[in-house]
Amino acid sequence: MDMRKRTGPESQGNRLTALGEPILSTVCVYIVFALMGAGAGWLVDFLADWLVTLPWAPLQGPAELATSIPSPALPVAGSVAGLALGLVAQHEQLVIRLSDDRVVLTYKGREQEFPHDAIATVFRDGKQLVLLGHDGGELARQECSLDTDRVADAFTEHGHTWADADPHKNEFRRWVPNTPGLPPGANAILKARQESLEKKGPSDDDVRELREELARLGVVVRDEKRRQYWRTFREASPAAE
Incomplete structure (x- = not known):
C-alpha cells in the first residue's frame, strides 16, 4: 500500500x-441554483396563465392567485429561493x-x-x-x-x-443481526443504525451519532450501498475536542 x-x-x-471548494466553483453553484429558481418561477407563471384559460383544469384557485402576482415577482422569488438552496449546499461542504x-x-x-x-x-x-x-x-x-x-x-x-x-480494509466483516465477536451492546446499536440507514440514508444525523456510539465501544463501521461492515480496534478512540 x-x-x-x-x-x-x-x-x-x-x-x-x-x-x-474553489471560489469559482462556489460562484457557479450559486448561479446555477439562482437560474434554476428563476426558471421554476417563470414556469409557474406560464402554467398559471395557461390554466386559467381552461375552466375544466384543476388547481384553478392557485392558478388565479399566481396570475394575480406581478409578472417579474415569481422569477425573482424563484431566484431568491435558488440562492437559499445554494447557501444550504455550500453549508454542507466540508x-x-x-x-x-x-x-x-x-x-x-x-x-x-x-x-x-x-x-x-x-x-x-x-x-x-x-x-x-x-x-x-x-x-x-x-x-x-x-x-x-x-x-x-x-x-x-x-x-x-x-x-x-x-x-484496515481487509479486516471488515459484513454485519448481520446477532453477529458474534462484537462488544456487548454493539449488535443493538448496529440494528438501530441499520434501520436508520435504510429509512434515511447514510448522511442522516442518527446514522452519524450511532457510528460515534459504536466507536466508544471499540467498533468501526463503514457503509456500502446501505449495508454495514464492521471491525474492532484495541480501545475506543478519544472524542474530538
Whole structure:
C-alpha cells in the first residue's frame, strides 16, 4: 500500500492551510441554483396563465392567485429561493483547516478538532475523508468532494501520513443481526443504525451519532450501498475536542 509522509524543514512552524471548494466553483453553484429558481418561477407563471384559460383544469384557485402576482415577482422569488438552496449546499461542504499542531474539520456547521499527534493516518474511502488514530479507530469520517490530490498534498505538507487506501480494509466483516465477536451492546446499536440507514440514508444525523456510539465501544463501521461492515480496534478512540 502506498503511503506518503513529508518531513523536514517544510513541515516546521505553524503554517495554516484552509481547504474548501474553489471560489469559482462556489460562484457557479450559486448561479446555477439562482437560474434554476428563476426558471421554476417563470414556469409557474406560464402554467398559471395557461390554466386559467381552461375552466375544466384543476388547481384553478392557485392558478388565479399566481396570475394575480406581478409578472417579474415569481422569477425573482424563484431566484431568491435558488440562492437559499445554494447557501444550504455550500453549508454542507466540508472545510478543512490544517496547522502543524492540529486539524479542524467543519461540516454542516459542526467542528471537529484533532491534535496533530492524535492522527496516525489519513485516507480517502470513496467520497469520504477518514482520519485514523494510533489505536486503529476512526477519529473522523466525513463526506468530502474536494480534489483528492489537493487534500493529500495539504496533509502531507503538514507532516501527516497519507494512505491511498484504508490500511484496515481487509479486516471488515459484513454485519448481520446477532453477529458474534462484537462488544456487548454493539449488535443493538448496529440494528438501530441499520434501520436508520435504510429509512434515511447514510448522511442522516442518527446514522452519524450511532457510528460515534459504536466507536466508544471499540467498533468501526463503514457503509456500502446501505449495508454495514464492521471491525474492532484495541480501545475506543478519544472524542474530538
